[in-house]
Amino acid sequence: xxxxxxxxxxxxxxxxxxxxxxxxxxxxxxxxxxxxxxxxxxxxxxxxxxxxxxxxxxxxxxxxxxxxxxxxxxxxxxxxxxxxxxxxxxxxxxxxxxxxxxxxxxxxxxxxxxxxxxxxxxxxxxxxxxxxxxxxxxxxxxxxxxxxxxxxxxxxxxxxxxxxxxxxxxxxxxxxxxxxxxxxxxxxxxxxxxxxxxxxxxxxxxxxxxxxxxxxxxx
Numbered sequence: 179x180x181x182x183x184x185x186x187x188x189x190x191x192x193x194x195x196x197x198x199x200x201x202x203x204x205x206x207x208x209x210x211x212x213x214x215x216x217x218x219x220x221x222x223x224x225x226x227x228x229x230x231x232x233x234x235x236x237x238x239x240x241x242x243x244x245x246x247x248x249x250x251x252x253x254x255x256x257x258x259x260x261x262x263x264x265x266x267x268x269x270x271x272x273x274x275x276x277x278x279x280x281x282x283x284x285x286x287x288x289x290x291x292x293x294x295x296x297x298x299x300x301x302x303x304x305x306x307x308x309x310x311x312x313x314x315x316x317x318x319x320x321x322x323x324x325x326x327x328x329x330x331x332x333x334x335x336x337x338x339x340x341x342x343x344x345x346x347x348x349x350x351x352x353x354x355x356x357x358x359x360x361x362x363x364x365x366x367x368x369x370x371x372x373x374x375x376x377x378x379x380x381x382x383x384x385x386x387x388x389x390x391x392x393x394x395x396x397x
Contacts, residue, residue, distance in 0.1 A: 215297045217358035221391035224355060226334060229386045232355050236362045237369070238384045241338035245386040246352070248393045250330040257321060265319040267291075272391060273299075273361060274352040275368050277311040280345070282324035286311040290360065299360050301367040310374040311347060324348060331385055346378040354388045 213219075224232075226245075233243050254266055268289055277286035288306075292315050293299035306313040324342065327350055333339070342348055351368055353361045365384070372380055 216299075216360060218360070219356040219358060221354070221356045221388060221395050223392040224386075224388045228355075229388065230334060230336070233353075233384065233386070236353065236365050238353070238365065240334075240336040242381075242383045243334050243337055243386075244331040244383055245334070246390050247330045247332050248390050251390060251394060253326070253330065254322075262319075262321060264317070265321050268316055268319070269322055272352070272354055272357050272387060273364050274350075275312075275364065276327070276350045276352075278324040278327075278348045278350070280347070282342070284318045284320065284323070285347075286314065287316040287318050288312060288364075289316050290357070290364075292316045298363060301364055307367055307371045308374075310371055310376070310378070310380075312371060331383070340381055340383075342381075344379065345381045347375070347380045349380060349382040351382065351384045352387050353384055354386060354391065356388060356391065 229245060230240075230243065233240070254269055257266055259266060268287070268291075271289040271291055273290040275286075275288040276284055279285045288301065290299055293301050294303055295301075301307065303315075304313075306315050328342075349368065349372070351365060353365060355361075368382060372382060
């Protein structure tokens with residue numbers, strides 16, 4: 179059985195090699211020099227206080243701050259990699275911006291390995307962020323609808339709950355400490371893009387994934 183099949187068996191976690199591939203943007207070499215230029219660090223487990231401190235540094239509103247439950251990896255691992263190989267690769271990426279419409283369907287999907295750019299990821303490449311929601315960067319799929327995404331989010335004491343029915347779009351930004359300035363830049367681009375939403379009612383929430391990747395590394 180190939181490595182790609184073994185990493186996605188039901189009930190298992192993603193091992194070190196796949197995480198390193200994700201962290202280094204898919205096609206980029208895993209050398210420490212390249213990671214250093216991009217500002218990428220080794221994933222490590224963070225307590226809530228540290229996550230909140232970094233969220234303040236990255237200009238994340240305290241009421242919209244969440245963390246991703248590590249059991250989300252098991253959900254992704256339940257899919258058949260022979261059928262959903264590309265979709266799973268995309269949803270395993272450390273930096274993501276997912277735009278869901280009022281029906282809970284994914285309409286626009288941004289991830290690090292499609293951004294390109296050096297020494298910073300070019301989130302606005304080809305003018306995709308000139309409209310709201312952004313133009314297509316990553317192929318959209320339906321394997322993780324909005325209600326499933328939300329079920330794996332864990333709030334902080336300062337987080338304020340919301341009703342999805344009140345919004346035309348829900349934007350979920352996956353962020354972390356170990357992606358450094360690339361993460362901060364993504365958040366900035368998402369916040370600027372939101373200004374183009376016009377009369378649409380938009381809710382942007384931010385989900386920290388450090389502990390998910392740290393746990394995957396430990397496996």
